Amino acid sequence: MDWSESKFSRDEVDRCSPEDPRVGPQGLYPDRKMNEVSAVLPSGLLGATQEPSAKALAHTNGNHVHSGAQHNFSQVPPANKSEPSSTSNNIGFRSSSINQIIRDIEEIRQGTTPLADGQASPSYRLSEREYGELERRIALDTSLKAFAEEQLRFNYSKRTGYFTIKMTGGPKHENTVGGVVNALKLKIENLRNSENSKHREFAHKINLNKTTGAVKLKECKYVPDILFQHKSCRRPGVIIEVADTQTPKELAVKAWEYLVYSCANIQVVYGIDIQNATLSSWRYRIDNDTLVAYKVLDGKPFRDSDGPVADTSLVIRLKDFARASISEAELGEDGDYELILTAGDLCRILEDAEQDEKLGKRYDDDISSGDDFLPDAVMLGKMPPWPGESLLPNDEEKYTKLEEDDENRSAGKDADYVDAKRRVHLRNG
Structure with a gap:
């Protein structure tokens, strides 16, 4: 086979x-x-070209085939x-x-x-x-x-x-995640003021307060770097993974599980490789009554030695934020509106993250070398004790021994001794 x-x-x-x-x-x-x-990785999972059937194209969930090739890993x-x-x-x-x-x-x-x-x-x-x-x-x-x-x-x-x-990822990873989230949030917020009433109402239903969290699927549970979810959906429609240490194989396997094991609730998965500045994406389609996933972008560079690569973009259609039944009911033909992060946008986000990483490393070097940005005569103050502060280990040991002594003496070893509880009772009586 x-x-x-x-x-x-x-x-x-x-x-x-x-x-x-x-x-x-x-x-x-x-x-x-x-x-x-x-246990050989299927070629289609990593990008072997396979032309879709006419029926598959009729049931696609909206592919943006930038490279002219579609890749199947069903x-x-x-x-x-x-x-x-x-x-x-x-x-x-x-x-x-x-x-x-x-x-x-x-x-x-x-x-x-x-x-x-x-x-x-x-x-x-x-x-x-x-x-x-x-x-x-x-x-x-x-x-x-x-x-x-x-x-x-x-x-x-x-x-x-x-x-x-x-x-969780380091500064470069976390800043890239934050940059992509902020850029997409801004586009969604702008859409909430759109003159198109369908766009406006739909954009208000995209949850901007939760852009990460556990996604439980039929056969797995993952915590994606970025997710966007319609408030009427149990699962996100858009998943974005920012890959720092993940291999292309790991990312492709995860994309397959997101799309198929969500039973077509997740509409699109993007992978941003911040080490190689490349972009990958996956979508699903129903081909001959079979739910399959395929690759749209296969590690396409968005930055080279000359800067941004003009024809590479992260494209999310408005209807991708919800499962098909909801987006069709609420948007109809208006669902094809696109939110686009261009190669220039992605480059700026990645460059800011790289710059912040360099600054953090330089700061760490300064700390380790003793340069704390304070004059030599300035000393660091000690934190004062706070009301209700928990006992230190030594204090806890001391008070535990006192309690044990109290119990032993109260048990009859010292007939004249009045334990702490009785002392309180007698004092209040």
């Missing part, structure tokens, strides 16, 4: 699970056993379940023990097992039940939960059973 031609229908995606004996790591293959499936990306997933930062495969994972998160928080900005942990193997228990355990520890939400990204795929922990 040629893996690049294999497909499975949306109904089959909904019905089948990785445990179904008919399902190989690459999808629904009745004639294949799990261990017979080659089959499930491979995952050999006997081996850990291979990622650019994987350094091994650890025990899937929930306790071990929680210990590892604690070590990351304490800095004893640090992860660099944007770096991923080794992969763990978890069942869906174990993953649910892990989430519950983390939620019980408020400080650990806060750290995980602020500093970490959890990725889990039921299809492969792999769970990874990833640090």
Whole structure:
């Protein structure tokens, strides 16, 4: 069988699970056993050109084919379940023990097992039940939960059973994310003042208060860098990943899962590679009653040695912000209005992020060299104690011993001794 031609229908995606004996790591293959499936990445996933059928074009969700080629990766990306997933930062495969994972998160928080900005942990193997228990355990520890939400990204795929922990990106990554979000927010806010009533009303329904967060899909859970979601939809319509350490393969697999496992709720996925200044995008279409995903832009540069590349743009149509049934009902033919970030826009965002990263490194160098930007005669003050401040470890030890002594003496070792509780009672009586 040629893996690049294999497909499975949306109904089959909904019905089948990785445990179904008919399902190989690459999808629904009745004639294949799990261990017979080659773990070769399907060529279409990374950009092998395949012309769509006429029926496919009739059911497309609105492709912007800038390069003149469409790329199909309709089959499930491979995952050999006997081996850990291979990622650019994987350094091994650890025990899937929930306790071990929680210990590892604690070590990351304490800095004893640090992860660099944007770096991923080794992969763990978890069942869906174990993953649910892990989430519950983390939620019980408020400080650990806060750290995980602020500093970490959890990725889990039921299809492969792999769970990874990833640090949030460094300054360059975070500033690029912020720049793209701000640029798109500005365009949406401008659209809220449009003379076109449909555009205006629809733009008001795009949630601008939440542009990231966990996206739970049928077979996986990811935390994308950027998302935009219509207030009437349970899932975002637009996903943007800013890739710093992710490989093209990892990004393509994630895009496939976003589009297919959302059952066509997610309309478009963009990948911005900030190391190579390239842009990739994926959309879905229904081809012969089969939900498939395909690549529109395949790592197209938006910056070269001469500056911005004129014909590369990040294009989001207004109707991409919601699933098809909602956008068609609310926008009709007006849904084709485009919000565009040109190559020039992307270059300015990336250049600002690179400049900020350089400034941060220079500041760190100044701190490490002792140049704290203060005259030598100026000393740093000590923080005063605050009302209700928690006990220091030594204080806690001291008061615990006093309480134990109090209990021992009250228990009869000193008949004349009146314990603290009775002293308070007698004083108030």
